[in-house]
Amino acid sequence: MGQRQFTSIAVCAAITSLQHAHSFCPPRHDASHHARVSNTPKRQLLRHTSRYRILPSRLDNDDGNSSEQHKYAIPPPIRSTQTDDISKLQSTNTSLLALDEGTRNSFLLLLLSQFVLFLGVGAVIPVIPIYSQSIGLSSTSNGIVISAPAVALLICSRFSANYADVARKPAMMLGMLCIAISDLGTGFANSLPSLLVARLGLGLGRGVSEAGERGMLADLLNRAPEDWRGRGLALQQASIAIGIAVGSSGGAMLVERYGVRSGFFCVSAAAGICLGLYALLPETVHWSNIKDGVDSKTNINDRSGDAGWIQLLSTSKTWRSLVICQCGASFGYACKIAIIPVIAADCLRGGITSAGLLLSAAGFSGLLGASLGGGLTDRIGSRYAASFAGFLSGLSFALVPIGISLNSNDNVELPLFDAVVRFTDVVGGAGSASFVILVLLWSIGASAQAPALVALAQQHAPTGREATSIGLPKAFGDGTYIVAPLILGSVTDIAGDSLIGAACAFSGIAICLGSIALLLIPTPSSSDQ
Structure with a gap:
């Protein structure tokens, strides 16, 4: 098996393992990750997954010329069927069960x-x-x-x-x-x-x-x-x-x-x-x-009752x-x-x-x-x-x-x-x-x-x-x-x-x-x- 074929298999295996790991933790899009992706041959990365895809795209430079680059499509937020947004589930409940x-x-x-x-x-x-x-x-x-x-x-x-x-x-x-x-x-x-x-x-x-x-x-x-x-x-x-x-x-x-x-x-x-x-x-x-004594609604920092009331009024x-x-x-x-x-x-x-x-x-x-x-x-x-x-x-x-x-x-x-x-x-x-x-x-x-x-x-x-x-x-x-x-x-x-x-x-x-x-x-x- 040639070195090029071995590299292709290794990259595909890495992407497959990353797909399974992605369902347990959010993806990390750091600089080293993007560097590895950009150095990988694009024909080996034309692969669709349920979480992301890496596809070539043509991007226009500031001077009007076009250059072919790899574009990393950021996946949508993960939504587990077992851990849906609790507040939205609760909002459909009009009884006391809406509270924990x-x-x-x-x-x-x-x-x-x-x-x-x-x-x-x-x-x-x-x-x-x-x-x-x-x-x-x-x-x-x-x-x-x-x-x-x-x-x-x-x-x-x-x-x-x-x-x-x-x-x-x-x-x-x-x-x-x-x-x-x-x-x-x-x-x-x-x-x-x-x-x-x-x-x-x-x-x-x-x-x-x-x-x-x-x-x-x-x-x-x-x-x-x-x-x-x-x-x-x-x-x-x-x-x-x-x-x-x-x-x-x-x-x-x-x-x-x-x-x-x-x-x-x-x-x-x-x-x-x-x-x-x-x-x-x-x-x-x-x-x-x-948080740090600062109110996010009104920015009233003085905790004295009279000063707060005067400022509210x-x-x-x-x-x-x-x-x-x-x-x-x-x-x-x-x-x-x-x-x-x-x-x-x-x-x-x-x-x-x-x-x-x-x-x-x-x-x-x-x-x-x-x-x-x-x-x-x-x-x-x-x-x-x-x-x-x-x-x-x-x-x-x-x-x-x-x-x-x-x-x-x-x-x-x-x-x-x-x-x-x-x-x-x-x-x-x-x-x-x-x-x-x-x-x-x-x-x-x-x-x-x-x-x-x-x-x-x-x-x-x-x-x-x-x-x-x-x-x-x-x-x-x-x-x-x-x-x-x-x-x-x-x-x-x-x-x-x-x-x-x-x-x-x-x-x-x-x-x-x-x-x-x-x-x-x-x-x-x-x-x-």
């Missing part, structure tokens, strides 16, 4: 913790505006008591957000312990000073705990496919809605039997259980991708619109706590029990809203989903005075079915039925808007500073919540009995204005990414 086992277990445990906590919160919602009156406080003092937690939330917002970006789990546990102690103190308070101290402690605990919860939720959902994150936020909102719904109905009956203080003891017990569940969660702050129209929208939504939540229970107790049959049942029904209707918000977020985008849901909730509250006024007009004829007629008889008339329906529509819209707003904030949050950034609109919302009960109370006093529900209409207008602000966001630019 560790993330899924942590997410479900977080949802369970939220459900248990809001079981207790739901029990106390119907009695908050009534509790202050039961210990002899005036309406003005009642507004101060309702606003006190928001004051503490605003004061501690920077500290809690920065602390949560360092450690999620300790922030959640420390805040929950503070909530348990504060609600226990609220139940034993018998004067304005002691009640204020307890409510301020509650706001402090909520601020620290909620900052950690927002950060952990962002960490968990960042490990999910992008088209599943809206559904994940909807599940979190649904767990809260179920807790409030069940807690409100049970809490109202409990308060009727054991007094208004028992509701706060329920919150304290629920917070204690939630604290134990939080202890089982893993620390997720290390899941954030931080000054450079991003998205964050400014989020802040305005959250402020409008806060008027709706303030109206739910300070105004709705009072109106419900007056115009619905059953007094405080009916008010609790209404809030319970609002919680269950929030399940529909959470599902609607998550689906719309994944389909039309978080900005449009939040705007649509905000208009629905705002318009519902704005129509409350018109709905209640139906009670005073006996000649109004409504095209109602028999079942609806019986419903109006149960709640106390057409106006009361309209009030209930409008409150439920507000709950659906607010529950749909909440996950959309969180998704929009997470989308634009700098990596590694999710809790701090997402806390920006929350802080402004808490600041609005400080003055919202006082403003709504003043509107109620000015309107008097001539326009019942005027505060609801004021809240609805504020919500609609915030939703309009979201629609004014321009097409995302480099400064908003």
